[in-house]
Amino acid sequence: MSIVLEGRARRLGDNVNTDYIIASTRKRDTLDEQILKRYLLETVDPSFAASVQPGDLLVAGRNFGCGSAMEIAATVNLAAGIKAVLAESFARSFYRNAVNNGLIPVECDTSSIREGDRLVVTLSDGRIAVTTNGRTIAARPLAEFMLAILDAGGLVEYIRAHGGSLVS
Amino acid sequence: MSAPKTISEKILSAKSGRDAFAGDTVVCDLDLVIGTDASSPMAIDYFERMGGTRLFDANRVVFAFDHYAPPSSAQTAAFHDRVRTFVGRHGGRLHEVGEGISHQIAVERGEVLPGDLVVGADSHTVTCGALNVFAVGVGSSDLAAAMLTGKAWFRVPETIKVSLVGERAPGVAAKDAALALVAMVGAEGANYHAVEFHGPALVKFTLEDRLVVSNLAVEMGAKAAIFPGDDVVAAYLAGRTTARGRPVTADTGARYAHEIVLDISTLTPRVALPHDPENVVTIETAAGTPIHMVFIGTCTGGRVSDVHDALAVLRRGGGRIAPGVQLVVTPASREVAERLTAEGVLDELAAMGATITTPGCGACCGTSGVIPGAGTNVLSTANRNFKARMGPATVSIYLGSPAACAAAAIAGHIVDPRDLDR
Secondary structure, three states: OEEEEEEEEEEOOOOOEHHHHOOHHHHOOOOOHHHHHHHOOOOOOOOHHHHOOOOOEEEOOOOEOEOOOOOHHHHHHHHOOOOEEEEOOEOHHHHHHHHHHOOEEEEEOOOOOOOOOEEEEEEEOOEEEEEEOOEEEEEOOOOHHHHHHHHHOOHHHHHHHOOOOOOO | OOOOOOHHHHHHHHHHOOOOOOOOEEEEEOOEEEEEOOOHHHHHHHHHHOOOOOOOOHHHEEEEOOOOOOOOOHHHHHHHHHHHHHHHHHOOEEEOOOOEOHHHHHHHOOOOOOOOEEEEOOHHHHHHHHHOOEEEEOOHHHHHHHHHHOEEEEEOOOEEEEEEEOOOOOOOOHHHHHHHHHHHHOOOOOOOOEEEEEOHHHHHOOHHHHHHHHHHHHHHOOOEEEOOOOHHHHHHHOOOOOOOOOOOOOOOOOOOOEEEEEEHHHOOOEEEOOOOOOOEEEHHHHOOOEOOEEEEEHHHHOOHHHHHHHHHHHHHOOOOOOOOOEEEEEOOEHHHHHHHHHOOHHHHHHHOOOEEOOOOOOOOOOOOOOOOOOOOEEEEOOOOOOOOOOOOOOOEEEEOOHHHHHHHHHHOEOOOHHHOOO
């Protein structure tokens, strides 16, 4: 599997919880990500959703996706055209939800990345690298099981490919 | 003979059929799979897209209507109908509106037992760890895979050993200890880790106290938060179920990532300031902060002992709620509500002017129950105080013990509950 993503960095801070990504009160009204994407990260910045362009990449600090394990907080990013999230660290439930839906969680040193920077994220042979401002940032490799799920296209496709089972 | 193991390593070994240690990836058989009305509609979509036509075992799949209890919109009612229709077709146990919060029901009714491995599509599923269960919160896709296969894959976590020592002073609640622990460990200090509780003070933590501590462990990122299978666990189960499970304790010499010692004799009441649970301060730091809504409820603070703690403080304050304060009480389950009703507690609270709502998650995440007004301050027994968590982004949520909440209801501002009658 080889994936190359190019896009614009959208800077966020530490401890962005899933309620900030999409509020529980929005999810109460609909599960349609095409509607919910209008409210992406509204608690952090009410103007954020309108400024998102397909291909944008979220770049956060520590503990991205903490709080509720709600999966819509992963899928709403994909609906907005965001295919990867870079962070110093991720909360485990968000990390798992992201992989299960094909949203790539990139754990790396994001301290030098600024709003608007052009990023190239390369996932190849299980290794992830981020290129920005002419330099390459190494990222933590994905666990083998997670790579297999991403490779399949997500958990749904993985399970279908394994005849309704988690193991071959 | 195998090397010594933590509780997590023992449970995940037993459920995977492997001799598993921290760092290993294992595929495990699940004892129970839990969905809620907030997570199951999406899970049903995933289940169908996975090609699911039947549950792996209808007796091991449970759904609870807790986040939208009662449904307050056509859409939330439709979410419930979606799950009801699914259960009608495929089976699975359904806990209807008013039965309570998923993991609270699981603990009360012996749906989970010591030594079990449980996934729940609710981050606070970790609460079941109080009953010596490896219980982990997952999203809707992992829930769907679990419903279909009865299995889940895990990286066996490293474990943080938390030793509880010292005597707890009067007026200091389990919530105060739990908030102190969140502050010590930090919002991500236990990320990817299990937390295991040890120490001589353990025996002084009732099962209800332990539920509070396990519950808040997810606010430091913990994957599981497990108490040992000791006499406190056995005593709780006695009279509830004849089943005893397979109680697990850690082996001597088990390897831990690190150890934290929490001396509870030095603790005083705490509150978490807006907008993160890790913003914990001693209560005097926040004293005087005006409070407009007091919320006693949730999977952290909505059990019988919590409401008893609150009632004792309210009585000491003459039962007179300060003008301008709305007191909201939401029992965590029907069992809790029935017990409080039988004791006359809910009537007494209602007579003081409290709003009593349907058992469930209530106002915690703004999905059912009372929504606080814009610009107001809330003191809550809940676990999360994120901005906009309860509705408006201009609400400031403070977290405290049931006693601290009750004291604020009387005073109209944050006050040390031990100072109330001075």
